[in-house]
Amino acid sequence: MDTSLSLFGDYQVIHNYLPILVFIIFAFAFAIGTLIFSYLVRPNKPDPEKLSPYECGIPPMMDARERFSIRFFIIAMLFLLFDVEVVFLYPWAVVYNKIGLYGFVEMMLFIAILLVGYIYAWRKGALEWE
Amino acid sequence: MINLSLLTPEIIVLITALIVLILDLLPWRGRKVLLATVGVLGTVGALLITMGQWDLREEAFYGMVAIDNFSVYFKALFLIICTLTILLSINYITRGGIDLGEYYSLVLLATFGYMFMASGTDLITIFLALEILSLAVYILAGFMRHSPKSNESAFKYFLLGAFSSAFLLYGIANIYGVVGNTNLKDIAQYLSQEAALKNPLFLAGMGLLLVGFGFKVAIVPFHMWTPDVYEGSPTTVTAFMAVGTKAASFAAFLRVFFYTLEPLKGQWVPVLWLLAAVTIIFGNTVAIYQKNIKRMLAYSAIAHAGYILVAMVAGNDLGSSSILYYLLVYSLMNLGAFGVVIIVEKKEEENLTISDYRGLAYKHPMLSAAMSLFLLSLAGIPPTGGFVGKFYIFSAAVSGGYVGLAIIGVLGSAIALYYYLRIIVYMYMYDPEKEFLDGPVPFFSAAALVITAIGTILLGITPARILELAHYSISYLGH
Amino acid sequence: MIPISHYLTLGAIIFIIGSIGVLTRKNAIIILMSIELMLNGVNITLVAFSYHLADLTGQIFAIFVVAVAAGEAAVGLAIIIALFRCRATVNVDEIQLLKW
Numbered sequence: 001m002d003t004s005l006s007l008f009g010d011y012q013v014i015h016n017y018l019p020i021l022v023f024i025i026f027a028f029a030f031a032i033g034t035l036i037f038s039y040l041v042r043p044n045k046p047d048p049e050k051l052s053p054y055e056c057g058i059p060p061m062m063d064a065r066e067r068f069s070i071r072f073f074i075i076a077m078l079f080l081l082f083d084v085e086v087v088f089l090y091p092w093a094v095v096y097n098k099i100g101l102y103g104f105v106e107m108m109l110f111i112a113i114l115l116v117g118y119i120y121a122w123r124k125g126a127l128e129w130e
Numbered sequence: 131m132i133n134l135s136l137l138t139p140e141i142i143v144l145i146t147a148l149i150v151l152i153l154d155l156l157p158w159r160g161r162k163v164l165l166a167t168v169g170v171l172g173t174v175g176a177l178l179i180t181m182g183q184w185d186l187r188e189e190a191f192y193g194m195v196a197i198d199n200f201s202v203y204f205k206a207l208f209l210i211i212c213t214l215t216i217l218l219s220i221n222y223i224t225r226g227g228i229d230l231g232e233y234y235s236l237v238l239l240a241t242f243g244y245m246f247m248a249s250g251t252d253l254i255t256i257f258l259a260l261e262i263l264s265l266a267v268y269i270l271a272g273f274m275r276h277s278p279k280s281n282e283s284a285f286k287y288f289l290l291g292a293f294s295s296a297f298l299l300y301g302i303a304n305i306y307g308v309v310g311n312t313n314l315k316d317i318a319q320y321l322s323q324e325a326a327l328k329n330p331l332f333l334a335g336m337g338l339l340l341v342g343f344g345f346k347v348a349i350v351p352f353h354m355w356t357p358d359v360y361e362g363s364p365t366t367v368t369a370f371m372a373v374g375t376k377a378a379s380f381a382a383f384l385r386v387f388f389y390t391l392e393p394l395k396g397q398w399v400p401v402l403w404l405l406a407a408v409t410i411i412f413g414n415t416v417a418i419y420q421k422n423i424k425r426m427l428a429y430s431a432i433a434h435a436g437y438i439l440v441a442m443v444a445g446n447d448l449g450s451s452s453i454l455y456y457l458l459v460y461s462l463m464n465l466g467a468f469g470v471v472i473i474v475e476k477k478e479e480e481n482l483t484i485s486d487y488r489g490l491a492y493k494h495p496m497l498s499a500a501m502s503l504f505l506l507s508l509a510g511i512p513p514t515g516g517f518v519g520k521f522y523i524f525s526a527a528v529s530g531g532y533v534g535l536a537i538i539g540v541l542g543s544a545i546a547l548y549y550y551l552r553i554i555v556y557m558y559m560y561d562p563e564k565e566f567l568d569g570p571v572p573f574f575s576a577a578a579l580v581i582t583a584i585g586t587i588l589l590g591i592t593p594a595r596i597l598e599l600a601h602y603s604i605s606y607l608g609h
Numbered sequence: 610m611i612p613i614s615h616y617l618t619l620g621a622i623i624f625i626i627g628s629i630g631v632l633t634r635k636n637a638i639i640i641l642m643s644i645e646l647m648l649n650g651v652n653i654t655l656v657a658f659s660y661h662l663a664d665l666t667g668q669i670f671a672i673f674v675v676a677v678a679a680g681e682a683a684v685g686l687a688i689i690i691a692l693f694r695c696r697a698t699v700n701v702d703e704i705q706l707l708k709w
Contacts, residue, residue, distance in 0.1 A: 073690055077683045084679035087672055102132070116148050123155040254670055261677045265684050272688050281692045282704050288688050289640055289701075292681050293631050296647040299674065300624055303651050303667075307617075307658035312666055 074126055085114055133190040136183070136197045139176040139205060140245050143212075146172025147238035154231025162229055166220045166574075169234040170213055173241070177209040187606065193313055194252040203603035204248030204381045207458055211374045212241040214465050214578045219366040221572035222472050226364060228273050237370060240266035244378035248385075253302045253312040256382045260298070260346070263378060264291050267371050271363040283362025290345070290355040298342025304335030314390040321393040336391060336398065343386075346379035349435045350409040357420075360428035365475055368424055369468030372431050373461040380438060380457060387442070388450065389607045395445065402443050403535060409436030410542035418549050421483050423471055426549060427464070430508060433542060434460055440532070440539050441523045447601070449526035454600035456523060459507070459515035459589050466582035467504040470497055473575050474566055481566065487553055489562030497571065498557045500579050507586050509550040510543050515589030522597070616657030624650030637692070637699040641685045648678045 092107050150165050180202055188197045215237055223229050243263025250256040272284025306312050308331050309320045320326050345352040360368045413433030420426035438456055441449040474481050491498035507516035527536040589596060623646055630643030652671045659667025693699055
């Protein structure tokens, strides 16, 4: 069985991660401990000026949750597509040595089809910002 | 073996789609007709090569795709549908202001998906084909970007379509978990063991597959999207998906259930029996109350899916070959009926209610004659192809011992007669109140109507040869 | 070792959460997210079976599902944007021009 490709990997691996687990627990414990300690010892005198959000020393101009341009959606959509299609390069690269020339040509065809889509998006002006 | 050369028809369709996409970017004048010409040339070329693959019985891509008579029959059907759709669209999309090159490209890509639906012999291939065709048709449904109705139909189709394909996918995952493979051959082999037939996880997977396919072919209770989407989409797209998506989904449905899940017949036949009965009764009854002709044809399409289910339930030799026969007839007569709707429809959704057809016969006798022919065929009146198809289906049901279902089917057809004849009455019995068309009937649309009309009559007069062809196609399924 | 039933249960739970989201939410974008959740529930099931059966088909299938989900998300977002431009709402209760 070829576990090198399996997402679960080998269960032996868990032993190697034990120090990281310990480290994470300590990190959390330290952060939470510091917060609790400073809460106990510090003076607590809130006033409205202190509680207001800080923005370069001036009062906040507007709500932080702003509507953003629909152009971001188009960029996000294009990114999503090309980003995920490239996922297929990964298994291809892993077995590249075994599939030889045919595999190479096939992947070039795949990329060529993606390229047609890219040219289409480009010529249609989906990449223009203005 | 990979055998890439066996997939030449599919590759031609794909390359044609890409060429159309690129050609559209070039700044030529009058290029829209050129795009349609390229599209038609590509599909006709693919059709000729597909016909040459008859009796080949080969496999490609290590058993993921089969080039058997079943897939050749369906691929030829899809390519004919694609050609006719392009012919009907040329004038319509110019009138509707959606004259974009992507239109033809998406039609070709959807056809590419249809072809793999018929030839896929692995659940992965079938799923991918389903997604390719669905994504293309979602976009086509919303192609009239400025029409709120078109947008809404694309939106509904997308949400419900993606929802149902998730169910299909979960079914596939369960079957994979039980069998250990997604190849239909391996699943069939697994089912040859006695104990396998009782595995609850497998049965759940089969049920989810049924939901997924049931949605795509629009059978009650998975039909909710059909009327809305058919009404809102551009009419050419409605015609295309009413015949293409339905036939393609039935192709995969048949291959999976008839060949692979055949040993589980005892489990799925009663379910399909019930669904067929409900679909026929519901589709035909609700169609009576429709005022919009596209909506009425949508309910009629639901009812027709019910008739095909009757043949699936019967499951004997005649039943299985009559499904293929009926899908061919259904495609031609439905494309024809929608073709007339496309020609009569005006911008801003005018001329779409049934009463708008008042007196059409006095202004355009040929158009009305063609419409009457298609409607009579849909209703199942001799000497049309629709009659022969229904006759085969119901006699298959009777000889298979499903007399009750056959009676429900015949009753449903009797109800259907009412709403089909109503349009004919409107066309012939009333005086015209207005001009229907702005000019003469467009040449390409007329050509498509002539082809479908000749096909509908020929299938009614000499059905034996096509039925024999259908029989050869399905009897070699999986061999 | 974690038995396979844990992964299958997780996958089923995520799938069910997604389908409940599709059925009850009103915002189109959240419905789209719920559909993605359903597909990811299936992915967990596929990969779990793949590991259990020592067969790579399931993992390859999962990669295909991820790619298809991306395509679906892109087309879905595009349709929702077009609808929003046309109707200025993404609330599914207000999208009811077509009714029987």
